[in-house]
Amino acid sequence: MSETTGGTARITESETRSGIFAGSDPYALARAWMAEAEKTEPNDPTAVALATADAGGLPNVRMVLLKEVEESLSEGGFVFYTNFESAKGGELAENPQAAMVMHWKSLRRQVRVRGPVERVGDAQADAYYASRAYKSRIGAWASAQSRPLSSRASLMADVAGYAARYPINPPRPPHWGGFRIRPVEMEFWADGEFRLHNRFRWRREAPGALAWAVQRLNP
Numbered sequence: 182m183s184e185t186t187g188g189t190a191r192i193t194e195s196e197t198r199s200g201i202f203a204g205s206d207p208y209a210l211a212r213a214w215m216a217e218a219e220k221t222e223p224n225d226p227t228a229v230a231l232a233t234a235d236a237g238g239l240p241n242v243r244m245v246l247l248k249e250v251e252e253s254l255s256e257g258g259f260v261f262y263t264n265f266e267s268a269k270g271g272e273l274a275e276n277p278q279a280a281m282v283m284h285w286k287s288l289r290r291q292v293r294v295r296g297p298v299e300r301v302g303d304a305q306a307d308a309y310y311a312s313r314a315y316k317s318r319i320g321a322w323a324s325a326q327s328r329p330l331s332s333r334a335s336l337m338a339d340v341a342g343y344a345a346r347y348p349i350n351p352p353r354p355p356h357w358g359g360f361r362i363r364p365v366e367m368e369f370w371a372d373g374e375f376r377l378h379n380r381f382r383w384r385r386e387a388p389g390a391l392a393w394a395v396q397r398l399n400p
């Protein structure tokens with residue numbers, strides 16, 4: 182058992198990690214793997230399957246694009262953007278916890294993250310919204326995401342209506358913004374021969390603690 186200090190976060194682990202698993206900051210490790218995936222994946226290297234559950238515990242899952250792995254040694258988060266009134270928005274309002282997994286076929290690796298979820302602050306969400314294509318910004322106004330739609334024509338009429346209302350610089354819709362998953366657990370997985378994969382789980386040493394305990398897991 183060894184103890185090291187990764188920035189402000191202490192790490193306890195049973196085995197020294199090396200190669201693609203090395204490092205004392207799991208956010209930096211996730212960013213490094215994503216940077217590799219950007220070179221090898223044909224499209225959407227930041228796509229994640231995002232799992233939520235409603236108040237009754239029934240799970241739901243869908244893809245979203247991860248837009249930020251925040252720079253922090255100990256208290257970072259995984260950020261995505263969506264409609265607060267969508268199915269996932271409703272589930273996160275009832276039960277603000279989520280899990281996500283990134284899987285890159287080209288690298289044969291996956292990263293899993295679990296934790297409580299909070300909304301991203303207005304200034305950060307405004308800045309991200311402003312960086313999107315104009316038509317995507319208008320689409321966020323027009324789409325009542327996850328609710329029934331009578332026809333494609335009605336959606337396109339709403340798109341035209343919002344484009345007329347906001348010919349330039351549409352403000353961020355009040356129903357659209359970001360969520361941040363604050364990990365209590367992360368897992369880095371890489372494919373091994375004959376299914377003898379390598380897995381390292383990073384878990385907070387105690388609820389609310391900054392320190393991580395890292396454990397190699399059976400494949």
Ligand SMILES: Cc1cc2nc3c(=O)[nH]c(=O)nc-3n(C[C@H](O)[C@H](O)[C@H](O)COP(=O)(O)O)c2cc1C
Binds near residue numbers: 243247262263268
């Ligand atoms: C690769 C990919 C990326 C996506 N990214 C997002 C996203 O970042 N935000 C979003 O709201 N929907 C995104 N979607 C659409 C969602 O998968 C989903 O259809 C939508 O958010 C409604 O989900 P819900 O009804 O569970 O709320 C993406 C779909 C795919 C296939």
Ligand SMILES: Cc1ncc(COP(=O)(O)O)c(C=O)c1O
Binds near residue numbers: 246317
């Ligand atoms: C409905 C929806 N919202 C948001 C996003 C996030 O991506 P972007 O901000 O790059 O449009 C996506 C990506 O596919 C999407 O489908």
